[in-house]
Amino acid sequence: MGELSETYACAPATERGRGILISGDAATSTIAYCCGRSVVLRRLDAPLEAEAYGEHAHAATAARFSPNGEWVASADVSGAVRVWGRRGDRALKAEFRVLSGRIDDLQWSPDGLRIVASGDGKGKSFVRAFMWDSGTNVGEFDGHSRRVLSCAFKPTRPFRIVTCGEDFLVNFYEGPPFKFKQSHREHSNFVNCIRFSPDGTKFISVSSDKKGLIYDGKTGAKIGELLTEDGHKGSIYAVSWSPDSKQVLTVSADKTAKVWDITEDGNGKVNRTLIPPGSGGVDDMIVGGLWLNDYLVVVSLGGTFNVYSASVPDKEPVTFSGHIKTVGALACVPLNGQKTILSTSYDGVIIRWIQGIGYAGRLVRKDNTQIKCFTAVEEELITSGFDNKVWRIPLNGDQCGDGEAVDVGSQPKDLSVAVQKPEIVLVATDSGVVMLRGNKVASPINVGYTVSALAIAPDGSEAIVGGQDGKLHIYSVNSDSLTEEAVLEKHRGAITVIHYSPDASMFASADTNREAVVWDRVTREVKLKNMLYHTARINCIAWCPDGRLIATGSLDTSVIVYEIDKPASTRITIKGAHLGGVYGLSFVDENSVVSAGEDACIRVWRLTQQ
Amino acid sequence: MSFRMKNASSGMGVADHSRDTFVELQRKKLHRYVIYKIDENKKEVVVEKTGAPGETYDDLTASLPEDDCRYAVYDLDFVTEENCQKSKIFFIAWSPSTSRIRAKMLYATSKSRFRHELDGVHYEIQATDPSEMDLDILRERAN
Numbered sequence: 001m002g003e004l005s006e007t008y009a010c011a012p013a014t015e016r017g018r019g020i021l022i023s024g025d026a027a028t029s030t031i032a033y034c035c036g037r038s039v040v041l042r043r044l045d046a047p048l049e050a051e052a053y054g055e056h057a058h059a060a061t062a063a064r065f066s067p068n069g070e071w072v073a074s075a076d077v078s079g080a081v082r083v084w085g086r087r088g089d090r091a092l093k094a095e096f097r098v099l100s101g102r103i104d105d106l107q108w109s110p111d112g113l114r115i116v117a118s119g120d121g122k123g124k125s126f127v128r129a130f131m132w133d134s135g136t137n138v139g140e141f142d143g144h145s146r147r148v149l150s151c152a153f154k155p156t157r158p159f160r161i162v163t164c165g166e167d168f169l170v171n172f173y174e175g176p177p178f179k180f181k182q183s184h185r186e187h188s189n190f191v192n193c194i195r196f197s198p199d200g201t202k203f204i205s206v207s208s209d210k211k212g213l214i215y216d217g218k219t220g221a222k223i224g225e226l227l228t229e230d231g232h233k234g235s236i237y238a239v240s241w242s243p244d245s246k247q248v249l250t251v252s253a254d255k256t257a258k259v260w261d262i263t264e265d266g267n268g269k270v271n272r273t274l275i276p277p278g279s280g281g282v283d284d285m286i287v288g289g290l291w292l293n294d295y296l297v298v299v300s301l302g303g304t305f306n307v308y309s310a311s312v313p314d315k316e317p318v319t320f321s322g323h324i325k326t327v328g329a330l331a332c333v334p335l336n337g338q339k340t341i342l343s344t345s346y347d348g349v350i351i352r353w354i355q356g357i358g359y360a361g362r363l364v365r366k367d368n369t370q371i372k373c374f375t376a377v378e379e380e381l382i383t384s385g386f387d388n389k390v391w392r393i394p395l396n397g398d399q400c401g402d403g404e405a406v407d408v409g410s411q412p413k414d415l416s417v418a419v420q421k422p423e424i425v426l427v428a429t430d431s432g433v434v435m436l437r438g439n440k441v442a443s444p445i446n447v448g449y450t451v452s453a454l455a456i457a458p459d460g461s462e463a464i465v466g467g468q469d470g471k472l473h474i475y476s477v478n479s480d481s482l483t484e485e486a487v488l489e490k491h492r493g494a495i496t497v498i499h500y501s502p503d504a505s506m507f508a509s510a511d512t513n514r515e516a517v518v519w520d521r522v523t524r525e526v527k528l529k530n531m532l533y534h535t536a537r538i539n540c541i542a543w544c545p546d547g548r549l550i551a552t553g554s555l556d557t558s559v560i561v562y563e564i565d566k567p568a569s570t571r572i573t574i575k576g577a578h579l580g581g582v583y584g585l586s587f588v589d590e591n592s593v594v595s596a597g598e599d600a601c602i603r604v605w606r607l608t609q610q
Numbered sequence: 611m612s613f614r615m616k617n618a619s620s621g622m623g624v625a626d627h628s629r630d631t632f633v634e635l636q637r638k639k640l641h642r643y644v645i646y647k648i649d650e651n652k653k654e655v656v657v658e659k660t661g662a663p664g665e666t667y668d669d670l671t672a673s674l675p676e677d678d679c680r681y682a683v684y685d686l687d688f689v690t691e692e693n694c695q696k697s698k699i700f701f702i703a704w705s706p707s708t709s710r711i712r713a714k715m716l717y718a719t720s721k722s723r724f725r726h727e728l729d730g731v732h733y734e735i736q737a738t739d740p741s742e743m744d745l746d747i748l749r750e751r752a753n
Contacts, residue, residue: 492707532741567668569744 002561002574002605005592008343008353009042009050010035010600011303011322013059014287019192019237019251021105021150022299024292025065026243031290031297032072034060035324038579038599039074041086044295044307047320048358052601053090054579055082061119062105066132067112073132075103081117083132096135098128105150109159114138114176116161118148127151127163129178139178143171150193154217156200162220164191170205170213172220182220186213193238197245202266206250208235214266224266226250231270232258240291242310247271249296251289255280257298259310272313274298276306279364320359323349327596329374330540330584336397339588343596344374344383352398355588355604365393365400373415377422384412390427392439406441408434414453414497418460424477426463428454433465435480443480447473455498455507462521464507466495472509474524486524490517497540501547506564508550510538516552518564530568533560542585542593549607551593553582559595561607574605622720623654624727631657635685636699636730639663643670646681646724648716655681655724667745677708679717681724683731686748698732698752701725707738 012020012033024031029044038052039060056076063074065086071093075081079099085091101120108115116129126148127141141163148165161173170184170191189209196203196217204226206212210233212226234254241248248268251257256275260268276298278284283302290297296308303324306317325345332341340360341353348370350363363381370385381393381400388410393403414428425436428451435442450468456477457463463482465473470491475482493513500507506527510516516538518528528550536556543550551561559574559582578597585595588604596602634640642665647658658680659673667684674680682702690696703721705714725731733751737743 530740532739533744569668569671569740 002559002572002593002607004603005606006048006355006358006604007050007052008048008358008602008604009040009052009322010038011305011324012040012288012299013324014299014301014303016282016285016301017235018287020288020299021062021193021238022288022290022297023062023064024290024297025069026293027069029293029295030065031292032063032065032074033288033299034063034074035600036060036580036598037076038601039063039072040601041072044292044297050601052579052599053084054599055084055090055092056080061103064106064108066108067110071112071132073106073108073115075106075117075119077102079103079119081106081115083115094133094135096130098130099126100124104148107151107153108132109153110155114153116151116153118151118163118165120147126165127161129161129176138176139173141171141173141178141180143180143183144169149190150195152194152196152203154196154200154203155198156217158218160217160220162194162196162203162205162215164194164205164207166190168207170194170215172215184213184215184220184222186222187211189235192236195239195241195248197241197262198243199245201245202262204239204241204248204262204268206236206239210234210236210252212236212239212248212250212260212268214262214268216266224263224268226260226268227270229270230258230273232256234285237287238289240289242291243293247291249289249291249298251286251298253285253287255284255286255300257286257289257296259296274306274308274317276300276304276317277319278302278304321351321362322359323351323600323602325349325600326580326583326598327600327602328372328583330586330594330596330602331374331376332586332588332594333376333378335395340398341586341588341594341602342374342376342381343584343602344371345600346370346372348385350374350381353602355592361398363395363398363400366402367391367405373412375415375417377417377419380422382415382417382425384408384415384427386411388412390415390425390436392425404439406436406439408436408441409444413451416454416456416463418456419458421460424456424460426454426456428452428465433463433482435477435482437480445482447482449473453495453498453509455500457500457521458502458504464498464509466491466498466509466511468494470494470511470513472498488519488524490526490529491515493537496538499541499543501543501550502545503547506547508541508543510541510552512537514538514554514556516541516550518550528562528564528568531560531562531571533568533571533573534558536581539581539583540585542587544587544590544593546590548590549587551585551587553577553585553595553597555581557581557597559585559593559605561593572607577603577605622648622716622723624724625654625656628655628657628724629727631660632683632728632730635660635683639685641685642666643682643684645670645673646683648679648720650716655720667748671740671743674704677706677710679703679705679709679713681717681721683728684748686752688749688752690753696752699730700748700751701728701731701734702743703734703736704743705736705738
């Protein structure tokens with residue numbers, strides 16, 4: 001059976017110019033954020049245990065724990081709110097169509113009976129408050145004319161709701177049933193976040209005009225502001241109160257987070273400024289922040305979490321990150337003596353992961369190009385993107401050196417490197433196959449059919465090219481040309497991937513018709529067939545280091561592991577490995593396989609024999 | 611002695627022996643499985659192979675050709691949720707996608723006539739590749 005052993009979760013989806021509102025559950029130190037269609041719940045004290053909830057039909061935007069910690073309410077861009085149980089099988093309690101457009105923020109009332117949601121109502125209501133189990137409305141929320149970016153529920157009685165939005169207004173509602181009471185137009189730009197203090201005496205609004213204003217919690221009157229001395233120099237995207245209601249954390253586009261002391265007269269003074277480590281680019285703008293128990297969590301635009309300690313201000317933050325976009329390729333290479341998993345996504349982000357520890361940093365390249373095909377050997381990365389170039393980037397320990405690009409004439413569709421002779425690389429393009437020796441094109445080879453996948457043997461003597469018609473052509477490799485030796489016909493769809501086994505005695509091929517076949521390399525006979533158990537195209541194949549097991553990953557979100565010596569029907573199936581499809585697979589050792597997919601997460605599975 | 615019966619759709623008859631073998635499987639439990647083939651020369655459905663009661667489902671799967679159609683009958687023994695030992699008969703129409711179109715058509719049109727003769731089949735499965743007649747699928751259908 002295959003059991004999940006580690007999850008390297010994705011990072012929250014971010015957008016330039018907007019903040020993200022993450023939330024948490026103080027009782028279990030868990031944070032909740034959204035990426036793509038998944039809602040990720042992650043424990044701050046055990047970051048490798050992340051759970052993803054994937055039941056939304058549209059991109060999820062916000063998720064909040066109920067006050068008693070048993071339920072989660074999550075919202076998406078279609079205006080739907082799902083309330084589901086946090087434990088066990090995440091049973092759905094209710095689903096409501098709350099707004100007609102995207103929901104930006106939602107909050108539970110402190111007694112857990114009502115939920116307020118705000119967002120883009122497309123001309124109709126922008127804010128709605130409703131009972132959590134029946135969905136009946138509990139008030140009329142007029143007063144906004146543009147998208148409402150944030151809303152908050154007063155945590156103590158008498159209940160109040162405050163909202164703020166793109167029309168620069170901060171509105172105050174009394175109830176239940178909630179009715180408009182007053183409005184403030186003190187901000188001069190989008191008001192991004194509004195939050196009540198945990199004791200309910202004050203609330204604070206922060207805006208893209210770099211100001212933060214503090215109001216009285218019961219009456220709604222403005223009482224003070226965050227003093228501009230040493231204040232933020234960029235839009236403030238989010239604010240979070242400390243559990244004792246005496247301090248707030250704000251995060252801003254000026255790449256810093258600040259902790260403010262809120263004095264009795266309602267003004268805020270900067271206590272300290274936190275500057276997370278970063279390369280200084282746009283990706284370091286901080287778009288989300290949360291104060292949870294002793295943790296100060298800040299999230300940057302690039303998706304990096306920095307967790308500071310509130311009680312020990314000078315401690316270095318714990319940094320971790322993940323992918324935001326679909327992970328397209330995985331490779332396991334030893335880096336610095338340690339077995340590292342490298343994952344890449346099409347936006348050019350390469351992340352290193354170490355089993356048991358998790359995030360081990362990003363590989364920063366000098367030329368940050370997009371990546372479509374990726375392969376790695378011990379001292380080099382070979383990537384290609386959407387232009388006509390293939391990049392060879394040397395690895396010095398865990399840093400990237402200067403890469404060199406080779407132009408191959410058209411967009412590469414597949415890459416393969418001869419593991420024992422890494423200067424030979426074969427590239428498949430629309431017009432044929434190109435052989436690279438070192439950084440030069442040895443020769444372009446016109447094969448006469450449309451190539452869809454290829455592989456070169458580890459010793460560089462043989463290559464297999466798969467065509468759009470499902471035929472496998474075997475060539476022997478000369479110094480600058482290929483000589484065809486045989487054609488194998490068994491597949492009934494375009495070949496998607498071909499891989500030699502680590503000892504090169506066998507090779508495996510897979511196609512778009514959901515079939516995989518293992519062949520003996522010398523006799524070119526079929527060794528294992530009937531590997532037809534997927535229900536959609538097979539995207540990736542991986543061999544176990546000793547050649548005993550082979551794993552296939554498919555668009556149908558499952559990973560199937562077969563044993564070479566046993567019939568295909570005795571297989572191990574891992575269902576639902578990645579929402580949206582599995583795109584990368586690799587074995588870390590004889591019993592663990594790591595998979596990556598469209599949900600931007602990477603999971604390590606432990607295989608046990610029945 | 612075999613005699614022909616009229617089949618409006620394809621003219622295939624059903625040999626008596628085929629029916630008798632099925633009754634032996636059903637009543638006397640003499641076989642675990644029976645594989646039937648359409649003999650085009652004699653224009654009828656005949657028994658190609660039978661399996662002893664000790665053989666398994668894997669033996670049946672191994673006996674089916676990869677690129678030609680067959681009919682098969684299999685007696686599945688299983689234990690239900692309430693812990694009773696039960697046995698159900700499955701009719702499997704094996705029609706792999708790699709077989710010739712003429713064979714697929716022949717077997718498809720003769721199937722209903724043939725099924726009519728086999729009285730007492732509990733479940734029918736149509737399989738176009740080995741993954742569709744996996745033992746798990748049979749177990750799931752049986753209750």
